[in-house]
Amino acid sequence: MKKITIKDVAARAGVSVSAVSHVLNGYSDMSATTVEKVQTAAKDLGYVANSAARQLSSKKSKTIALILNEINVARGVAMPLEIISGVIDYLDKTDYEFVFYATNTEKQAHKTLRQFCDEHNISGVIIQGLRVTDPYYHELEHFTLPTVAIDMNIRNKRIGTVSIDNETAAFEVTERLQASGYHQILFVNGGRKAAVSHERESGYRKSVTKPSVIFADFREQVAFDLIFALFSAEKKPIYDAIFAASDLMAIGCLKALKKLDLASQIAVVGFDDITLTSYFTPTITTVHQDVKTIAESAAKDVIEHIEKGIIKHTIVGYEIVVRESAAI
Amino acid sequence: MKKITIKDVAARAGVSVSAVSHVLNGYSDMSATTVEKVQTAAKDLGYVANSAARQLSSKKSKTIALILNEINVARGVAMPLEIISGVIDYLDKTDYEFVFYATNTEKQAHKTLRQFCDEHNISGVIIQGLRVTDPYYHELEHFTLPTVAIDMNIRNKRIGTVSIDNETAAFEVTERLQASGYHQILFVNGGRKAAVSHERESGYRKSVTKPSVIFADFREQVAFDLIFALFSAEKKPIYDAIFAASDLMAIGCLKALKKLDLASQIAVVGFDDITLTSYFTPTITTVHQDVKTIAESAAKDVIEHIEKGIIKHTIVGYEIVVRESAAI
DNA sequence: CTGAAAGCGCTTACAG
DNA sequence: CTGAAAGCGCTTACAG
Numbered sequence: 001m002k003k004i005t006i007k008d009v010a011a012r013a014g015v016s017v018s019a020v021s022h023v024l025n026g027y028s029d030m031s032a033t034t035v036e037k038v039q040t041a042a043k044d045l046g047y048v049a050n051s052a053a054r055q056l057s058s059k060k061s062k063t064i065a066l067i068l069n070e071i072n073v074a075r076g077v078a079m080p081l082e083i084i085s086g087v088i089d090y091l092d093k094t095d096y097e098f099v100f101y102a103t104n105t106e107k108q109a110h111k112t113l114r115q116f117c118d119e120h121n122i123s124g125v126i127i128q129g130l131r132v133t134d135p136y137y138h139e140l141e142h143f144t145l146p147t148v149a150i151d152m153n154i155r156n157k158r159i160g161t162v163s164i165d166n167e168t169a170a171f172e173v174t175e176r177l178q179a180s181g182y183h184q185i186l187f188v189n190g191g192r193k194a195a196v197s198h199e200r201e202s203g204y205r206k207s208v209t210k211p212s213v214i215f216a217d218f219r220e221q222v223a224f225d226l227i228f229a230l231f232s233a234e235k236k237p238i239y240d241a242i243f244a245a246s247d248l249m250a251i252g253c254l255k256a257l258k259k260l261d262l263a264s265q266i267a268v269v270g271f272d273d274i275t276l277t278s279y280f281t282p283t284i285t286t287v288h289q290d291v292k293t294i295a296e297s298a299a300k301d302v303i304e305h306i307e308k309g310i311i312k313h314t315i316v317g318y319e320i321v322v323r324e325s326a327a328i
Numbered sequence: 329m330k331k332i333t334i335k336d337v338a339a340r341a342g343v344s345v346s347a348v349s350h351v352l353n354g355y356s357d358m359s360a361t362t363v364e365k366v367q368t369a370a371k372d373l374g375y376v377a378n379s380a381a382r383q384l385s386s387k388k389s390k391t392i393a394l395i396l397n398e399i400n401v402a403r404g405v406a407m408p409l410e411i412i413s414g415v416i417d418y419l420d421k422t423d424y425e426f427v428f429y430a431t432n433t434e435k436q437a438h439k440t441l442r443q444f445c446d447e448h449n450i451s452g453v454i455i456q457g458l459r460v461t462d463p464y465y466h467e468l469e470h471f472t473l474p475t476v477a478i479d480m481n482i483r484n485k486r487i488g489t490v491s492i493d494n495e496t497a498a499f500e501v502t503e504r505l506q507a508s509g510y511h512q513i514l515f516v517n518g519g520r521k522a523a524v525s526h527e528r529e530s531g532y533r534k535s536v537t538k539p540s541v542i543f544a545d546f547r548e549q550v551a552f553d554l555i556f557a558l559f560s561a562e563k564k565p566i567y568d569a570i571f572a573a574s575d576l577m578a579i580g581c582l583k584a585l586k587k588l589d590l591a592s593q594i595a596v597v598g599f600d601d602i603t604l605t606s607y608f609t610p611t612i613t614t615v616h617q618d619v620k621t622i623a624e625s626a627a628k629d630v631i632e633h634i635e636k637g638i639i640k641h642t643i644v645g646y647e648i649v650v651r652e653s654a655a656i
Numbered sequence: 657c658t659g660a661a662a663g664c665g666c667t668t669a670c671a672g
Numbered sequence: 673c674t675g676a677a678a679g680c681g682c683t684t685a686c687a688g
Contacts, residue, residue, distance in 0.1 A: 003446045005681060016659045021683060031657060048443040052383040053681035056664045072413040081409045085400040088430050100428040102416050112374065118331045119376040251607070279579070281609040333665060344675045349667060359673060381665035384680045658688085665680105672674085 004045045013041035024049065051097070061121035063097040064302055067113075069129035069136070071102050077248065077274055079291055080129075083150065086295025087126060094303060096123075108135040117145055124302035126150065126295075131193035146305035148298045148312075153195040160311050162298045164289045164318040166196050170203025173243060173269055173287060173320060176328040178207065182241035182267050187211065188226070188253060189245045190218035200245045200271060212239070216249045223252030231260050241267040241326065247274045250284055254325060267326035282324035289318050332373045341369035352377065379425070389449035391425040392630055395441070397457035397464070399430050405576065405602055407619055408457075411478065414623025415454060422631060424451075436463040445473055452630035454478065454623075459521035474633035476626045476640075481523040488639050490626045492617045492646040494524050498531025501571060501597055501615060501648060504656040506535065510569035510595050515539065516554070516581060517573045518546035528573045528599060540567070544577045551580030559588050569595040569654065575602045578612055582653060595654035610652035617646050 010017045015034055023030050023038040030038075041047075055061045066087050071080040084100065091098045099120060113136050117125065128150035130137045140147065140154045148160040177185055187204045190197045192215075205211045216223035223244065230237050244250035250270030257263040263282065270277060273288035294316050301312045322328060338345045343362055351358050351366040358366075369375075383389045394415050399408040412428065419426045427448060441464050445453065456478035458465045468475065468482045476488040505513055515532045518525045520543075533539045544551035551572065558565050572578035578598030585591040591610065598605060601616035622644050629640045650656060 003681095007681080017681090018659060018661095018683080019657090022658085025683080029657060034657080046440065046443060048439065048447040050384075050449065050681055051447050052380040052449055053664090054683075055380040056378075056384055056666085056680090057682040057684080058664085059683090071409065078406050078409065081399065081406065084428075085430065092435075100412075102413065107420075111376065115374060115376040119379050121378065121380055276604065276607050279604050280607050331665095335665080345665090346667080346675060346677095347673090350674085353667080357673060362673080378665055381680090382667075384682085385665075385667040386680085387667090660687085662684090662686100664683085667680085668678090670678100671676085 003050070004047050006047070006049070008045055009038065009041050009047050012045060013037040055121045061097075061123050062095055063099050063120070063122055063124075064091060064299065065099045065101055065117065065120065065122045065125045067101045067103055067116075067125055067127045067136075069103050069127075069131075069134065070105075071129070077272075079272070079274070082291035083128060083295040083298075086292040087299045089292075090296040090299035096303065103136070105134055112136075113139050113143065114145075124148075124306045126298045126302055128152070132195070133193055146302055148302045148305070150294060150298050151194075151196050158311060160298075160301045160305055160313065162294050162301060162312075162314040162316065163196070164287075164294070164316050166199035167203040167206070169287045169318045169320070170200040170243070170245075170271075171207050172203075173328070174204050174207035176320065177241050177243065177267060177269065177326065180267075180326075180328045182326075182328075184239045185212075185241045185243055186237075186239040187213045187243050187245070188223055188249050189213055189215050190249065191215055194218075197245050204243060216244075216252065218246050218249060220248045220252035220255075223249040224256045227253045227256035228259065231256065231262055231266075239266065241269070243269045245271050247272050247277050247284060247286055250286065250325070251276060251280055254280070254282070254284070263325075267328070269326045269328070273321055277321075277323065285323045285326035285328060286321055287318050288321045290316060331378070332375050334375070334377065336373055337366065337369045337375050340373060341365040383449045389425075389451050390423055391427050391448070391450055391452075392419060392627065393427045393429055393445065393448065393450040393453045395429045395431055395444075395453055395455045395464075397431050397455075397459075397462065398433075399457070405600075407600070407602070410619035411456060411623040411626075414620040415627045417620075418624040418627035424631065431464070433462055440464075441467050441471065442473075452476075452634045454626045454630055456480070460523070461521055474630050476629045476633070478622060478626050479522075479524050481527075486639060488626075488629045488633055488641065490622050490629060490640075490642040490644065491524070492615075492622070492644050494527035495531035495534070497615045497646045497648070498528040498571070498573075498599075499534050500531075501599075501656070502532045502535035504648065505569050505571065505595060505597065505654070508595075508654075508656045510654075510656075512567045513540075513569045513571055514565075514567040515541045515571050515573070516551055516577050517541055517543050518577065519543055522546075525573050532571060544572075544580065546574050546577060548576045548580035548583075551577040552584045553580075555581045555584035556587065559584065559590055567594065569597070571597045573599050575600050575605050575612060575614055578614065578653070579604060579608055582608070582610070582612070591653075595656070597654045597656070601649055605649075605651065613651045613654035613656060614649055615646050616649045618644060 010020045023035050124146040126148050141156045151163045189201050242253050247270035270284045270286035273286045277284035277286050297314045304310045338348045351363050452474040454476050469484045479491045517529050570581050575598035598612045598614035601614045605612035605614050625642045632638045
């Protein structure tokens with residue numbers, strides 16, 4: 001089964017290769033008969049242009065790279081998948097191609113972002129999951145290709161961003177906890193390598209007078225251990241509520257509290273609204289962010305950057321979802 | 329920031345373009361000094377070969393396409409993500425490129441698999457999630473490119489396959505239920521469009537004498553409704569156990585049973601071992617399949633097909649994980 | 657409105 | 673061991 005090329009189409013239509021190219025790329029100055037002949041020939045043959053050849057010959061490629069860092073750190077967190085499908089769904093409506101690239105710290109050391117983009121003729125990138133210590137994070141500070149970063153803050157005016165307003169969301173959660181009578185709120189943060197952690201903590205700090213922050217590395221088990229140790233200590237902690245920077249850590253906290261039979265006394269709030277939150281017992285009060293919308297906005301924004309040079313900083317709405325773990 | 333090409337490397341190294349190409353592609357018949365010069369020049373310039381050009385000029389491309397159908401049907405099911413990272417992890421150790429393509433019934437109607445592969449110079453494909461009614465499913469019956477299908481049965485000797493032994497696993501679960509004293513087992517199947525459902529049901533049927541099968545379309549809510557209706561009917565059903573063909577449906581069943589306060593009396597077993605199973609109350613007894621291993625095997629097998637012409641039908645091990653919902 | 661021709665950045669026989 | 677040249681399948685000025 002030989003691949004069929006533009007020459008085959010030209011031969012069957014009885015026109016030149018350039019005529020075929022013109023027609024298929026929608027140039028308007030073609031006679032109706034030529035258009036007709038080319039289109040039926042292409043259809044009969046099931047012709048599809050070879051993308052490598054098209055990229056090579058054409059100056060401007062039309063491909064957006066979605067670059068996700070460390071996609072499989074935590075089981076049960078489907079965020080990468082939602083980003084992927086959000087971006088794909090948006091790009092499907094355009095004539096941009098989608099390319100997916102999963103990276104990690106090691107790969108970043110082998111090949112720069114720039115190199116990757118040159119290699120694959122990338123015209124725009126959407127990137128997520130970088131920690132401030134990652135090589136690409138630094139590279140982005142001087143990066144010139146149209147780029148949109150999800151959930152990240154880059155010191156580079158030319159990088160677009162999309163995320164919810166993490167600080168305000170965290171502030172609002174903390175305020176509502178206090179309005180509901182909780183005044184000793186422990187903040188369980190992940191770590192400060194992720195921009196979002198920093199912002200969430202900052203929102204919390206803006207609301208309370210005497211902040212207490214501990215770090216659980218975004219891991220359920222670490223959160224469990226920390227909370228279990230804290231609440232089983234001889235000197236009981238004063239906290240009446242826990243606000244965790246991620247749902248998985250909130251689950252860790254709740255498991256510890258359940259084991260100590262304290263789950264009904266301490267309010268727990270998570271962040272992200274992963275699927276688990278509504279299946280866990282108790283169901284978990286959390287901040288819902290619509291990842292699909294975030295991803296689609298990112299796709300929309302890179303294309304706008306590419307085509308119109310507009311750099312956007314998009315804030316997507318969030319929603320506090322009240323469930324059993326905290327009535328706020 | 330101009331892209332740097334092979335010419336730039338040649339110029340800087342003071343050799344011809346072909347010499348650069350030879351060195352960078354590891355041809356052995358180059359003088360040590362040339363190799364040296366080329367390598368430092370390439371390194372200094374941060375040169376990476378343009379993949380489009382490479383693909384065009386070279387006969388054989390080295391890219392594997394992972395094609396996933398309907399990736400975002402069910403929240404909480406991270407299987408597509410595990411397949412993606414399994415395939416990527418394996419390919420990273422080879423010199424094959426990874427290309428990801430998410431499809432659905434509509435896209436399949438617009439562009440054939442063959443067209444997609446020609447367009448992108450694909451040398452091998454890994455495919456998952458097709459239903460027997462999908463256009464690509466039919467196309468695969470006469471497909472000639474090296475292909476490995478995950479969890480699918482294609483009537484085409486040339487298509488490799490990877491999956492667990494679904495029939496045996498289902499048989500074993502049913503046997504163990506009976507050995508544990510459950511003799512009225514209801515099988516909640518998804519639908520027969522997926523090969524796995526068919527096999528799982530068949531394993532169940534091999535074990536029981538009087539099979540009872542209902543269909544819940546792989547959906548939690550449908551399973552819930554069905555079970556709730558069944559067990560709240562005037563005439564109580566005789567079932568003492570439910571075996572669902574997917575964990576999500578098992579959860580739907582358990583939610584219905586919990587609502588009717590029957591969860592402790594009826595054993596429930598799921599299938600797949602998604603993350604939710606260990607967080608739900610009760611935790612769910614299920615058949616664990618190691619998706620990562622399945623994905624890696626698929627990658628390994630396509631490459632073996634491409635390079636040695638060997639077509640494999642790989643069976644990956646499964647494990648019955650006993651949790652609270654059924655002590656078997 | 658249409659075609660011949662150059663060129664995109666590589667790889668690969670082929671000479672030497 | 674090394675280089676000149678053809679060619680991969682397209683697109684895009686450029687003539688006409």
